[in-house]
Amino acid sequence: MKVGILTSGGDAPGINATIRGVGKTAINNYGMQIIGIQNGFSGLLYKDIVELTDQSLSGILNMGGTILGTAREKVFRKMITSPDEKDREQIKNAYNELGLDCLVCIGGNGTQRTTWMLSELGLNAVGIPKTIDNDVYGTDVTFGFDTAVNIATDAIDRLHSTASSHRRVMVIELMGHHAGWITLHAGMAGGADIILLPELGYNMKVVIDKINQRMEMGKAYSIVAVAEGVEVPTKERPATYFAREIESQTGYETRETVLGYIQRGGSPSPYDRNLGTLLGGHAAELIHEGKFGRMVAKIGSEITAVPLSDVAGKLRLVTPDNQLVLQGKRMGISFGIW
Amino acid sequence: MKVGILTSGGDAPGINATIRGVGKTAINNYGMQIIGIQNGFSGLLYKDIVELTDQSLSGILNMGGTILGTAREKVFRKMITSPDEKDREQIKNAYNELGLDCLVCIGGNGTQRTTWMLSELGLNAVGIPKTIDNDVYGTDVTFGFDTAVNIATDAIDRLHSTASSHRRVMVIELMGHHAGWITLHAGMAGGADIILLPELGYNMKVVIDKINQRMEMGKAYSIVAVAEGVEVPTKERPATYFAREIESQTGYETRETVLGYIQRGGSPSPYDRNLGTLLGGHAAELIHEGKFGRMVAKIGSEITAVPLSDVAGKLRLVTPDNQLVLQGKRMGISFGIW
Amino acid sequence: MKVGILTSGGDAPGINATIRGVGKTAINNYGMQIIGIQNGFSGLLYKDIVELTDQSLSGILNMGGTILGTAREKVFRKMITSPDEKDREQIKNAYNELGLDCLVCIGGNGTQRTTWMLSELGLNAVGIPKTIDNDVYGTDVTFGFDTAVNIATDAIDRLHSTASSHRRVMVIELMGHHAGWITLHAGMAGGADIILLPELGYNMKVVIDKINQRMEMGKAYSIVAVAEGVEVPTKERPATYFAREIESQTGYETRETVLGYIQRGGSPSPYDRNLGTLLGGHAAELIHEGKFGRMVAKIGSEITAVPLSDVAGKLRLVTPDNQLVLQGKRMGISFGIW
Amino acid sequence: MKVGILTSGGDAPGINATIRGVGKTAINNYGMQIIGIQNGFSGLLYKDIVELTDQSLSGILNMGGTILGTAREKVFRKMITSPDEKDREQIKNAYNELGLDCLVCIGGNGTQRTTWMLSELGLNAVGIPKTIDNDVYGTDVTFGFDTAVNIATDAIDRLHSTASSHRRVMVIELMGHHAGWITLHAGMAGGADIILLPELGYNMKVVIDKINQRMEMGKAYSIVAVAEGVEVPTKERPATYFAREIESQTGYETRETVLGYIQRGGSPSPYDRNLGTLLGGHAAELIHEGKFGRMVAKIGSEITAVPLSDVAGKLRLVTPDNQLVLQGKRMGISFGIW
Missing domain, CATH: 3.40.50.460 (Phosphofructokinase domain)
Incomplete structure (x- = not known):
C-alpha cells in the first residue's frame, strides 16, 4: 500500500512524533510505502512529495515544527472548503496520479473538515487531530496542547x-x-x-x-x-x-x-510525543484494516477513532461545568463572571 | 469541621498543590478548619501539627517536596501495617485528642492500606494517591508521574x-x-x-x-x-x-x-499541579458529603473516588497489552522479550 | 556594625542570591547585624524594615524576585534625584534613626546615582549593580543578564x-x-x-x-x-x-x-546566582574594610570595586566594535546597518 | 585556502556552534573551503571527510553533540601521543593528501597536546579548547562548562x-x-x-x-x-x-x-553557543592571518590566542584562593578541609 501524509494549519509540537508514529508503524509492521506531501494540501496538488523511510523518520521524535512544512491554505481555501465539480476532479486526479491508497491528514478543525470532504469524494482518508488550542471536536486532547x-x-x-x-x-x-x-x-x-x-x-x-x-x-x-x-x-x-x-x-x-x-514552538513534551506516537500508530492500523473516513482520537484513556462525519466542523469548547473551572471557583479563583 | 492532612512515603512533585487543593477548597468553599500533621503518621501520634490557612497555602502551588514533611514510617511500621489492640487504641486516641472530623492521607500504596485500616477502625479517612511510580491501584494516574x-x-x-x-x-x-x-x-x-x-x-x-x-x-x-x-x-x-x-x-x-x-524533585509539571488540585478539591467535597473510606482517583477523564477496600494492597502494573507497549513493538522497539 | 540593605528599580533574577551573599558573609564572617529595608528608598524613609538572619537568608538562593520588595521610586524621585537641603536632612535622619553603619543599595543606573548622592551626603554607602539590561557602567556584567x-x-x-x-x-x-x-x-x-x-x-x-x-x-x-x-x-x-x-x-x-x-522573572541561572553571591560577598568585605562610596563590579574575571563617582550617571552600551557584533558580521548576520 | 576541522575527546555542548563559527566565518568572510574530518584523528588518517558548506552549517547552532563525530583515540593513541618517525610521516602524508592548508582541532587537554605535536611536525594547526570540565590551561573558560x-x-x-x-x-x-x-x-x-x-x-x-x-x-x-x-x-x-x-x-x-x-549532553546554553561562536570565529581569523601553532582562548573578557607550546600538557585547576572558594568559606560552606 502507498500512503501519503500531509500536515496543514498552524504548527504544533508533536507533529513530527506523529509523522514518525504513522510512518514507522506502517513501514516496519505493515510493509507500506510512505510518501510525505509537503506544505499541506497545495503539495498534494503540486505533487510536492518526498519518500519517507525508516531512516528519514529517525531522530525527529523530539523536534518541534513539521518536517513536511505546513500551510494556512490561502490559495486553495475555496477549492478545499467549497469545491465545485472541477475542483473535485482536480483533487481526485492528484490523489490518483500519486498512486495513493490512502491519505493521512494531520491538522486542526479546518483540516478535519477537508479530510471529510476528501472522504466524501470517495478517497481513502484518515484524519489526525492537531492543535495547541485543544479545540478539535471528537477527541479529549490533541498533541501540542x-x-x-x-x-x-x-x-x-x-x-x-x-x-x-x-x-x-x-x-x-x-x-x-x-x-x-x-x-x-x-x-x-x-x-x-x-x-x-x-x-x-x-x-x-x-x-x-x-x-x-x-x-x-x-x-x-x-x-x-x-x-x-x-x-x-x-x-x-x-x-x-x-x-x-x-x-x-x-x-x-x-x-x-x-x-x-x-x-x-520547540520540542514537544513527553506527553505530546507519546500522544502523537499513539495517534500516528493507530492511524496506520486503521489504514491496514481499511477503516477510512475516520479521525483518530484519545477518549478517556483509550486511543480510538471517530467517524469524520460526526466531528467535522464542530468545536470542542470549555463549558461552565468543566471540572477544572468548578474546582477553581471553589478555591476562590474568579472566572470573570463569578 | 476539623480536617487533618498528612503526607506519607516518598515525596513526589505535586504534593503541595494537592494540600493547597484540599485546604483552599475546604476553607473557602466549606468553611472547614484545616490542620497540617507533620512528618506522616508519626506526627499524628506525636500531635506534631500546624494550622493551615488560606494565607499559609498561598505560593506553594509550584513548589516541590511537601510543606508537611513526610516519613518512610520505620518506627511505626508495625503499628501501622499490623496493629494490635493496643496500637489501635493509641491511633484512635490521637485522632480524637486532635478533635479531627476527618483525616486526609496523601501517599502511595502503603499509605492507602493504612488509610483503609484507619477507616476500618471507625475513623473518617480519605486517601489521595501519590507516587511518581504511577503504580497505585484504582486510579489511572498519580501526580508526580x-x-x-x-x-x-x-x-x-x-x-x-x-x-x-x-x-x-x-x-x-x-x-x-x-x-x-x-x-x-x-x-x-x-x-x-x-x-x-x-x-x-x-x-x-x-x-x-x-x-x-x-x-x-x-x-x-x-x-x-x-x-x-x-x-x-x-x-x-x-x-x-x-x-x-x-x-x-x-x-x-x-x-x-x-x-x-x-x-x-523540583517544581511539578502543570499537569501534576492541576491533577493535585483536582484530586485535593475532590477530597474536600467527599468530606463535605460525608463520604469517607475512599480514595480519590482519576479514571479516564473523570475525577472520582473508589472504596479503599477495593484498592488497598493492590498494585497497578504495566501489562503486555498496554497500548504504549504494543505501539512500541509495532515500531520496532524491543521490550527485552521481543 | 549594623548594615542596611535595600533593592530599588526593576527586579532581576539574582537579587535574592545577592542579598544572601551580603548577609551570610556579613553575619557569619564579620558578625555584623543586617537590616532588610523594604520597598526601596521609600522603606528607608518610612523605616519599613525587617531583621535578616542566617535562618531567614536560607532557601532564597534560587528564588526570583526580591524578598525585600522593590519600587520604581515615583514618590521620592525628586527627593532622590535632586534633593534640596530639607530632603537631605530627612534622608540623613532616616539613616541615623535606624542606627545604620552602612547602607547597601542594589539597583541599576538610577540606583547607583542615588547611592553616590547618599555617599556625598556623608553616609556610608555601597552600591551593587543589578539589571537584566546589563547597561550599568563600571562593571562588565550584571546579574539577571x-x-x-x-x-x-x-x-x-x-x-x-x-x-x-x-x-x-x-x-x-x-x-x-x-x-x-x-x-x-x-x-x-x-x-x-x-x-x-x-x-x-x-x-x-x-x-x-x-x-x-x-x-x-x-x-x-x-x-x-x-x-x-x-x-x-x-x-x-x-x-x-x-x-x-x-x-x-x-x-x-x-x-x-x-x-x-x-x-x-523566575529562578536565576547558576551564573547569576554565583555572580550575585560574589558581588554580595565583596560588598560585605568592603564594609568590613571601611571602603565606602564604591560600587562592586566584575571586570574581566575579577570581582572588584569602582568609585561611585566614576560610574554614577553613565551607561554601558554596545559599540560597533563589540566582538560579538564583529563576529556576527563576519558570519553574514545583518545588524541593520550592514 | 582549504581548512580541515576535527573534534576529538569527550563531547561537550557547544561543539557544533564552534564548528559553525569556524566554518561560516571562513566561508563567508574569507572564501575558504572547509573540510569536516569525521571521528577525530582517525578520520584524518582514514581520510573520512565531508565538505562543510554554509548550508550544511545552518541549523546546528543549538544542537548538542558534534556533527563530525568524535573519538577517544584508542587505536591511534600511541601514534598521536608519542609518534615515531614512521607515524610522523603517515600523519604528514594524510594532511598533504587531503590538500589541507590548515587543520583546526577542537578538543580537551589531550587534543591540544596533539595539536602542538602536529604543529611541531611543521603542519599548520590551530587548537580550540573544549571540555565540560573547564580544565584546559591557557583559557579562563571552555564551552560546555x-x-x-x-x-x-x-x-x-x-x-x-x-x-x-x-x-x-x-x-x-x-x-x-x-x-x-x-x-x-x-x-x-x-x-x-x-x-x-x-x-x-x-x-x-x-x-x-x-x-x-x-x-x-x-x-x-x-x-x-x-x-x-x-x-x-x-x-x-x-x-x-x-x-x-x-x-x-x-x-x-x-x-x-x-x-x-x-x-x-543536550542543547548548549546561550553562553556556550556564543563562546563557541567567538572562539570558532577567532580561529578562522588566525588562519587568515597565518598565525598557526596557537590555541584560541578567552582570557578575562577578551577572545585571544595563546601559543600551543605554552599550554599543551598543562591542566587548569581550582586553587584554594579561588574567589568562589573563598566566598563560600566566608559564608560558612565547608570545602572538606575547613
Missing part, C-alpha cells in the same frame, strides 16, 4: 516574581481564538487569580472587585490570565484592554504580556 | 548527543521498583531502542540481538532504558549489569547512567 | 520551528531601552539573521535586502531580533513596526512576538 | 525538595576527574553545604562535624556535592563512599546520586 500549557505556565511562574516584587497586577494573554483551554489549564497551574475565557465572557465589575478584594486582604499582587479570543469593546488586544482598564479602575500599577508564538 | 517522566525524558534526550557523537550504547536506569511506568513512558518519549520493565522481564539474547541488528543496519548507537526493579542475576544495579553484559557480548563501548533521586 | 538571555534565547529557539514550518519572517522584540545587550547576546545565541540594537540604529533598506537575499538563496525563513529601545518613526512598538514594514515591503508573511516581562 | 553547570545545578535544586521533605543528607557526584570546576560552581549555585574537590582533598572529620553541626542548629538536611575525581580509600565511587560513611558516622539517613553523562 500539553507543551503549550507547559510554556504558558512557565511564563506565569516567571510573572509571579515580578508581580510580587513590585506589588503589581500582571495581565498575560495566552493563545486560544475560540477555546480557552490553554488559558484555563495554564491559569490554574500557574496560580492565576482571575482567568478569562472566550466561552464564559466576563463582567468587568467582577474582575475589578476581585482585584480590589485581594489587595484589601493584604495580597500584594494579582495575576490575570486572558485568552486571546476574549472579546473586548475596543480594537485593542485583550491584554492591553484589561491592563488599561484595571489600572484605571483600581489605581494599581498593571502590566501586560502577550506570550504569542513561542507557545507553539 | 508526569514530572518524573519529563525529567527522565530530558535525561534520555541528553544521552542521545553523547551516544551519537561516540557511537556508543547508553544504558539509563530509571525509577520504578515494582512498576515500569516511568521507564515505559520516558523510554518511548525519549526514543529508546530497548525498554526493560520489571513486569515483562527480559531475555538477554533478545537484547543483544537487537543491539547487533541496529549496528548492522548502520545505526550508530543504541539507547537502553531499564527500570530499577528489573531483576538481574548479580548484585549489581540493573544499569551496571546490562552495561557490562552488553559491552562484553557485543564489543560496543557501553556506558551507564543511574538517574536517581532527581526524578522526584 | 545571563538569565534574561537564557529566556530570550529559548524563545527564539521556539520561533525557529514555527518560522521554518510556515516559511515566515518572525520578528521578536526583547528588553533593553537604552542598551541592546540582551538582543545582541540572545540574537547571536538563537541564530537570528538580523539583529537590531538601539546603539547602532538601522537602515530599512539593509533589513529588507537581507530578507530578500535569504529567500533568494533558498533559506525558507528569517528571524529578526529587535531591542525595545530601537527608535521607529511610528508610535508602534518596534516589533509591530518592523513586522508590518517587512511584510509590506517583501510580501513574505511576517509575525511579531513581544517577549516582555517574562525576561526578568 | 556553563551548560554542564546548569544541568548539575538543576539536579541539586531538585535534591533540595527530597532532602528537606525527608530530613536527609543527599550526596551528589558531579563530573570532573582532575578538576572540580563543575562541582565548585554547581555546588555554590545549588546551595550545597559541603563541596568536595579533587584539588583540595578532604578530612572526613570536617565533613562529619559540619553535618552534625547543621543538624544541631536545626537545619533539617544537608547537601554534599562531590567531584568524581575526589580520591577515596575504597574502590567505591566517591558518592557511594561518602554516603555510606556519613550515614554510618552521623546516623542520619543519607542517599547518593551520580549525575553522570547527562552533564555533557
Whole structure:
C-alpha cells in the first residue's frame, strides 16, 4: 500500500512524533510505502512529495515544527472548503496520479473538515487531530496542547516574581481564538487569580472587585490570565484592554504580556510525543484494516477513532461545568463572571 | 469541621498543590478548619501539627517536596501495617485528642492500606494517591508521574548527543521498583531502542540481538532504558549489569547512567499541579458529603473516588497489552522479550 | 556594625542570591547585624524594615524576585534625584534613626546615582549593580543578564520551528531601552539573521535586502531580533513596526512576538546566582574594610570595586566594535546597518 | 585556502556552534573551503571527510553533540601521543593528501597536546579548547562548562525538595576527574553545604562535624556535592563512599546520586553557543592571518590566542584562593578541609 501524509494549519509540537508514529508503524509492521506531501494540501496538488523511510523518520521524535512544512491554505481555501465539480476532479486526479491508497491528514478543525470532504469524494482518508488550542471536536486532547500549557505556565511562574516584587497586577494573554483551554489549564497551574475565557465572557465589575478584594486582604499582587479570543469593546488586544482598564479602575500599577508564538514552538513534551506516537500508530492500523473516513482520537484513556462525519466542523469548547473551572471557583479563583 | 492532612512515603512533585487543593477548597468553599500533621503518621501520634490557612497555602502551588514533611514510617511500621489492640487504641486516641472530623492521607500504596485500616477502625479517612511510580491501584494516574517522566525524558534526550557523537550504547536506569511506568513512558518519549520493565522481564539474547541488528543496519548507537526493579542475576544495579553484559557480548563501548533521586524533585509539571488540585478539591467535597473510606482517583477523564477496600494492597502494573507497549513493538522497539 | 540593605528599580533574577551573599558573609564572617529595608528608598524613609538572619537568608538562593520588595521610586524621585537641603536632612535622619553603619543599595543606573548622592551626603554607602539590561557602567556584567538571555534565547529557539514550518519572517522584540545587550547576546545565541540594537540604529533598506537575499538563496525563513529601545518613526512598538514594514515591503508573511516581562522573572541561572553571591560577598568585605562610596563590579574575571563617582550617571552600551557584533558580521548576520 | 576541522575527546555542548563559527566565518568572510574530518584523528588518517558548506552549517547552532563525530583515540593513541618517525610521516602524508592548508582541532587537554605535536611536525594547526570540565590551561573558560553547570545545578535544586521533605543528607557526584570546576560552581549555585574537590582533598572529620553541626542548629538536611575525581580509600565511587560513611558516622539517613553523562549532553546554553561562536570565529581569523601553532582562548573578557607550546600538557585547576572558594568559606560552606 502507498500512503501519503500531509500536515496543514498552524504548527504544533508533536507533529513530527506523529509523522514518525504513522510512518514507522506502517513501514516496519505493515510493509507500506510512505510518501510525505509537503506544505499541506497545495503539495498534494503540486505533487510536492518526498519518500519517507525508516531512516528519514529517525531522530525527529523530539523536534518541534513539521518536517513536511505546513500551510494556512490561502490559495486553495475555496477549492478545499467549497469545491465545485472541477475542483473535485482536480483533487481526485492528484490523489490518483500519486498512486495513493490512502491519505493521512494531520491538522486542526479546518483540516478535519477537508479530510471529510476528501472522504466524501470517495478517497481513502484518515484524519489526525492537531492543535495547541485543544479545540478539535471528537477527541479529549490533541498533541501540542500539553507543551503549550507547559510554556504558558512557565511564563506565569516567571510573572509571579515580578508581580510580587513590585506589588503589581500582571495581565498575560495566552493563545486560544475560540477555546480557552490553554488559558484555563495554564491559569490554574500557574496560580492565576482571575482567568478569562472566550466561552464564559466576563463582567468587568467582577474582575475589578476581585482585584480590589485581594489587595484589601493584604495580597500584594494579582495575576490575570486572558485568552486571546476574549472579546473586548475596543480594537485593542485583550491584554492591553484589561491592563488599561484595571489600572484605571483600581489605581494599581498593571502590566501586560502577550506570550504569542513561542507557545507553539520547540520540542514537544513527553506527553505530546507519546500522544502523537499513539495517534500516528493507530492511524496506520486503521489504514491496514481499511477503516477510512475516520479521525483518530484519545477518549478517556483509550486511543480510538471517530467517524469524520460526526466531528467535522464542530468545536470542542470549555463549558461552565468543566471540572477544572468548578474546582477553581471553589478555591476562590474568579472566572470573570463569578 | 476539623480536617487533618498528612503526607506519607516518598515525596513526589505535586504534593503541595494537592494540600493547597484540599485546604483552599475546604476553607473557602466549606468553611472547614484545616490542620497540617507533620512528618506522616508519626506526627499524628506525636500531635506534631500546624494550622493551615488560606494565607499559609498561598505560593506553594509550584513548589516541590511537601510543606508537611513526610516519613518512610520505620518506627511505626508495625503499628501501622499490623496493629494490635493496643496500637489501635493509641491511633484512635490521637485522632480524637486532635478533635479531627476527618483525616486526609496523601501517599502511595502503603499509605492507602493504612488509610483503609484507619477507616476500618471507625475513623473518617480519605486517601489521595501519590507516587511518581504511577503504580497505585484504582486510579489511572498519580501526580508526580508526569514530572518524573519529563525529567527522565530530558535525561534520555541528553544521552542521545553523547551516544551519537561516540557511537556508543547508553544504558539509563530509571525509577520504578515494582512498576515500569516511568521507564515505559520516558523510554518511548525519549526514543529508546530497548525498554526493560520489571513486569515483562527480559531475555538477554533478545537484547543483544537487537543491539547487533541496529549496528548492522548502520545505526550508530543504541539507547537502553531499564527500570530499577528489573531483576538481574548479580548484585549489581540493573544499569551496571546490562552495561557490562552488553559491552562484553557485543564489543560496543557501553556506558551507564543511574538517574536517581532527581526524578522526584523540583517544581511539578502543570499537569501534576492541576491533577493535585483536582484530586485535593475532590477530597474536600467527599468530606463535605460525608463520604469517607475512599480514595480519590482519576479514571479516564473523570475525577472520582473508589472504596479503599477495593484498592488497598493492590498494585497497578504495566501489562503486555498496554497500548504504549504494543505501539512500541509495532515500531520496532524491543521490550527485552521481543 | 549594623548594615542596611535595600533593592530599588526593576527586579532581576539574582537579587535574592545577592542579598544572601551580603548577609551570610556579613553575619557569619564579620558578625555584623543586617537590616532588610523594604520597598526601596521609600522603606528607608518610612523605616519599613525587617531583621535578616542566617535562618531567614536560607532557601532564597534560587528564588526570583526580591524578598525585600522593590519600587520604581515615583514618590521620592525628586527627593532622590535632586534633593534640596530639607530632603537631605530627612534622608540623613532616616539613616541615623535606624542606627545604620552602612547602607547597601542594589539597583541599576538610577540606583547607583542615588547611592553616590547618599555617599556625598556623608553616609556610608555601597552600591551593587543589578539589571537584566546589563547597561550599568563600571562593571562588565550584571546579574539577571545571563538569565534574561537564557529566556530570550529559548524563545527564539521556539520561533525557529514555527518560522521554518510556515516559511515566515518572525520578528521578536526583547528588553533593553537604552542598551541592546540582551538582543545582541540572545540574537547571536538563537541564530537570528538580523539583529537590531538601539546603539547602532538601522537602515530599512539593509533589513529588507537581507530578507530578500535569504529567500533568494533558498533559506525558507528569517528571524529578526529587535531591542525595545530601537527608535521607529511610528508610535508602534518596534516589533509591530518592523513586522508590518517587512511584510509590506517583501510580501513574505511576517509575525511579531513581544517577549516582555517574562525576561526578568523566575529562578536565576547558576551564573547569576554565583555572580550575585560574589558581588554580595565583596560588598560585605568592603564594609568590613571601611571602603565606602564604591560600587562592586566584575571586570574581566575579577570581582572588584569602582568609585561611585566614576560610574554614577553613565551607561554601558554596545559599540560597533563589540566582538560579538564583529563576529556576527563576519558570519553574514545583518545588524541593520550592514 | 582549504581548512580541515576535527573534534576529538569527550563531547561537550557547544561543539557544533564552534564548528559553525569556524566554518561560516571562513566561508563567508574569507572564501575558504572547509573540510569536516569525521571521528577525530582517525578520520584524518582514514581520510573520512565531508565538505562543510554554509548550508550544511545552518541549523546546528543549538544542537548538542558534534556533527563530525568524535573519538577517544584508542587505536591511534600511541601514534598521536608519542609518534615515531614512521607515524610522523603517515600523519604528514594524510594532511598533504587531503590538500589541507590548515587543520583546526577542537578538543580537551589531550587534543591540544596533539595539536602542538602536529604543529611541531611543521603542519599548520590551530587548537580550540573544549571540555565540560573547564580544565584546559591557557583559557579562563571552555564551552560546555556553563551548560554542564546548569544541568548539575538543576539536579541539586531538585535534591533540595527530597532532602528537606525527608530530613536527609543527599550526596551528589558531579563530573570532573582532575578538576572540580563543575562541582565548585554547581555546588555554590545549588546551595550545597559541603563541596568536595579533587584539588583540595578532604578530612572526613570536617565533613562529619559540619553535618552534625547543621543538624544541631536545626537545619533539617544537608547537601554534599562531590567531584568524581575526589580520591577515596575504597574502590567505591566517591558518592557511594561518602554516603555510606556519613550515614554510618552521623546516623542520619543519607542517599547518593551520580549525575553522570547527562552533564555533557543536550542543547548548549546561550553562553556556550556564543563562546563557541567567538572562539570558532577567532580561529578562522588566525588562519587568515597565518598565525598557526596557537590555541584560541578567552582570557578575562577578551577572545585571544595563546601559543600551543605554552599550554599543551598543562591542566587548569581550582586553587584554594579561588574567589568562589573563598566566598563560600566566608559564608560558612565547608570545602572538606575547613
